[in-house]
Amino acid sequence: MSAHGRLIIVCGLPGAGKTTRAKELERELRAIRFNPDEWMADLGIDVWDSVTRGHIEELQWKLAQRLLALGQTVVIEWGTWGRSERDALREGARALGATVELHLLDAPLDVLYDRIKRRGAESPPVTTDDLATWDGWFQRPSAEEMALFDSVNTDHSRFSRLLWPASES
Numbered sequence: 001m002s003a004h005g006r007l008i009i010v011c012g013l014p015g016a017g018k019t020t021r022a023k024e025l026e027r028e029l030r031a032i033r034f035n036p037d038e039w040m041a042d043l044g045i046d047v048w049d050s051v052t053r054g055h056i057e058e059l060q061w062k063l064a065q066r067l068l069a070l071g072q073t074v075v076i077e078w079g080t081w082g083r084s085e086r087d088a089l090r091e092g093a094r095a096l097g098a099t100v101e102l103h104l105l106d107a108p109l110d111v112l113y114d115r116i117k118r119r120g121a122e123s124p125p126v127t128t129d130d131l132a133t134w135d136g137w138f139q140r141p142s143a144e145e146m147a148l149f150d151s152v153n154t155d156h157s158r159f160s161r162l163l164w165p166a167s168e169s
Helices: 018-029 036-042 050-069 083-095 109-119 128-137 156-163
Strands: 006-011 032-034 073-079 099-104
Touching: 006 018, 006 050, 006 083, 018 032, 018 073, 032 050, 036 050, 050 073, 050 083, 083 099, 109 128
Parallel strands: 006 073, 006 099, 032 073
Antiparallel strands: none
16 A cells, blocks of 8 residues: 555446446455445445435545545546546545546447447446437547546556457457
């Protein structure tokens, strides 16, 4: 454990591989991972309840800040579709002396839809129209924004295979 914490923000649309990547980071780095969907499902709360999701994310962020101040590694797996949300997390973590990484996971909408359909976890099911709408809301990080984060220390070639197996390319 370092003297200062490390925040890793995993960013992307549904089906991009956020949970897969976040769980991998959790294991490899002995990190604490925050995912509101899992908390909501465990509590029997509809994962589409945006008000409750906001409260859970606030609680998770409070806990994450305490862990970062203690020098822990924290993985935030919220999607973070908006630049202002990513800025707030980055600035809050940096105020605690933590390093901050952004892991952007992106794939074409047809690939995302296929992955979501195969996992069959969403109720009601996600439609292609849903994905198109969300894609319009998603503010993908620009090169300028990415430069505000610390370098990502990861083997991208290994993860690229995870995101783009031959059957999906």
